[in-house]
Amino acid sequence: MTPLLQVKGIEKRYGARIGCSDVSFDLFPGEVMGIVGESGSGKSTLLNCMAGHLEPDAGQVIFGTRADGPVDTVTMSEPERRMLSRTDWAFVHQHARDGLRMSVSAGGNIGERLMAVGDRHYGAIRDRAIDWLGRVEIEESRVDDRPSAFSGGMQQRLQIARNLVTGPRLVFMDEPTGGLDVSVQARLLDLLRGLVREMGLSAIIVTHDLAVVRLLADRLMVMKSGHVVEAGLTDQVLDDPQHAYTQLLVSSVLQV
Amino acid sequence: MNEYNFAYLDEQTKRMIRRAILKALAVPGYQVPFASREMPMPYGWGTGGVQVSAATLTPEDTFKVIDQGADDTTNAVSIRKFFENTAGVKTTEETEKATVIQTRHRTPEAKLRKDQIIVYQVPIPEPLRFLEPRETETRKMHSLEEYGLMHVKLYEDISQHGAISTAYAYPVKVSDRYVMDPSPIPKFDNPKLEMDAIQLFGAGREQRIYAVPPHTKVVSLDFEDYPFEATKADHPCDLCGAEDSYLDEVIMDDAGNRMFVCSDTDYCRSRREAGHVGRLAEENAA
Numbered sequence: 001m002t003p004l005l006q007v008k009g010i011e012k013r014y015g016a017r018i019g020c021s022d023v024s025f026d027l028f029p030g031e032v033m034g035i036v037g038e039s040g041s042g043k044s045t046l047l048n049c050m051a052g053h054l055e056p057d058a059g060q061v062i063f064g065t066r067a068d069g070p071v072d073t074v075t076m077s078e079p080e081r082r083m084l085s086r087t088d089w090a091f092v093h094q095h096a097r098d099g100l101r102m103s104v105s106a107g108g109n110i111g112e113r114l115m116a117v118g119d120r121h122y123g124a125i126r127d128r129a130i131d132w133l134g135r136v137e138i139e140e141s142r143v144d145d146r147p148s149a150f151s152g153g154m155q156q157r158l159q160i161a162r163n164l165v166t167g168p169r170l171v172f173m174d175e176p177t178g179g180l181d182v183s184v185q186a187r188l189l190d191l192l193r194g195l196v197r198e199m200g201l202s203a204i205i206v207t208h209d210l211a212v213v214r215l216l217a218d219r220l221m222v223m224k225s226g227h228v229v230e231a232g233l234t235d236q237v238l239d240d241p242q243h244a245y246t247q248l249l250v251s252s253v254l255q256v
Numbered sequence: 257m258n259e260y261n262f263a264y265l266d267e268q269t270k271r272m273i274r275r276a277i278l279k280a281l282a283v284p285g286y287q288v289p290f291a292s293r294e295m296p297m298p299y300g301w302g303t304g305g306v307q308v309s310a311a312t313l314t315p316e317d318t319f320k321v322i323d324q325g326a327d328d329t330t331n332a333v334s335i336r337k338f339f340e341n342t343a344g345v346k347t348t349e350e351t352e353k354a355t356v357i358q359t360r361h362r363t364p365e366a367k368l369r370k371d372q373i374i375v376y377q378v379p380i381p382e383p384l385r386f387l388e389p390r391e392t393e394t395r396k397m398h399s400l401e402e403y404g405l406m407h408v409k410l411y412e413d414i415s416q417h418g419a420i421s422t423a424y425a426y427p428v429k430v431s432d433r434y435v436m437d438p439s440p441i442p443k444f445d446n447p448k449l450e451m452d453a454i455q456l457f458g459a460g461r462e463q464r465i466y467a468v469p470p471h472t473k474v475v476s477l478d479f480e481d482y483p484f485e486a487t488k489a490d491h492p493c494d495l496c497g498a499e500d501s502y503l504d505e506v507i508m509d510d511a512g513n514r515m516f517v518c519s520d521t522d523y524c525r526s527r528r529e530a531g532h533v534g535r536l537a538e539e540n541a542a
């Protein structure tokens with residue numbers, strides 16, 4: 001099978017400080033990769049380099065495009081990359097307000113990506129928005145409400161719907177459950193797991209929360225000080241951590 | 257009037273503005289930045305339009321100023337006086353006789369000719385600003401032709417009001433490329449934007465000039481199931497009987513009696529002079 005995404009030797013420095021260095025992995029279609037580590041471990045820098053929000057100093061992020069096959073997204077033109085990020089890619093921010101338009105209705109938020117790629121039938125756009133509200137467990141009656149009237153958990157579910165409506169093949173998620181109450185987190189995780197399975201999504205999830213990767217990720221990379229210190233199948237890494245740092249992470253979560 | 261250079265602005269400033277105008281004409285619908293000058297009138301009084309007019313007028317021109325269709329508002333009178341004093345040009349209220357027309361909020365009903373130039377006063381030139389306040393981002397959206405947001409605005413209109421409620425400053429796509437704010441003209445005027453005359457748009461506070469050259473394709477944005485409509489009050493003019501002109505609704509008395517009259521006062525007057533009679537004019541005659 002051809003990888004959907006090939007990450008090769010990604011490095012990002014901030015002056016003398018290393019953001020992340022020498023990160024390589026393949027992501028296959030339908031696979032979910034978890035990236036864990038503490039804050040400052042470089043996991044967010046890596047995610048932003050892969051998603052095109054930051055320009056890496058070295059390395060390639062090769063994505064299997066529908067039209068042209070594998071293309072290095074680091075060197076592709078900005079218009080191409082922006083088009084990719086509106087169609088085949090999606091990005092779920094930790095804070096829903098960073099990923100939503102707070103002054104636009106829920107339906108408008110979901111419809112934006114459809115309109116961005118040329119959908120011009122109001123009724124069809126609205127129908128799809130309502131369908132997606134249902135899929136993220138938001139009542140149809142809220143379609144014309146602004147997200148500012150939503151709870152934190154609903155805002156995050158709306159952000160997910162807004163991202164998935166164009167049927168992206170790769171979803172980047174940055175601490176998708178961060179900042180939410182534990183009960184709200186559990187519901188969101190169940191929802192995400194259902195969507196990932198149902199849509200056969202490929203995803204890269206950055207989190208400090210091992211429960212999130214336990215539930216969602218097929219494979220896991222553990223980062224420390226900008227480097228990947230351990231990688232493998234999620235259950236293997238969490239149940240039998242080899243690196244001392246991973247052992248520390250796992251044990252600290254067990255104490256909670 | 258000797259204390260001023262012709263049309264108030266110095267020649268160097270006018271050349272700078274003319275360069276911006278030429279660039280705007282070369283790239284229809286694109287907002288060209290220019291170094292807006294202090295004018296002896298407050299922003300909101302059409303300083304952008306005044307500067308474009310100043311750079312466009314020649315001593316041989318005949319100048320007309322329209323404010324919401326009328327030539328006799330304070331705003332229109334003061335701008336007309338300004339150029340009478342500083343440029344000594346002839347002025348007129350007749351659309352037909354004008355060679356340069358500065359306007360706020362309307363396009364004349366009369367079909368403009370290729371030897372005429374119309375200058376629109378623009379308060380906010382950026383059509384994307386409603387949903388994206390960051391200028392760096394809107395500039396990028398224009399350069400990459402990312403205009404999905406314009407339809408989000410129209411989507412919001414329909415979901416809130418059951419129809420596209422945007423009645424003024426209705427966004428258009430110019431020459432299949434740039435999305436443009438046609439200034440706060442009623443959407444009734446949008447179809448007229450494809451015309452024989454040169455159309456220039458000046459925003460003073462925002463320091464932008466843009467243009468629609470003659471015979472340029474101008475399409476009002478819409479949805480397949482909510483097509484653009486150039487609506488007006490469903491009524492003939494009560495003074496001249498015109499059924500094809502944009503109307504203002506005027507409250508006549510405390511009893512709530514109303515009349516509809518052409519917003520374009522020159523159009524209405526010329527029709528009445530030609531013998532056309534509306535409902536209220538008939539009653540008065542009877």
Ligand SMILES: [Zn+2]
Nearest residue numbers: 493496518524
């Ligand atoms: Zn009339």
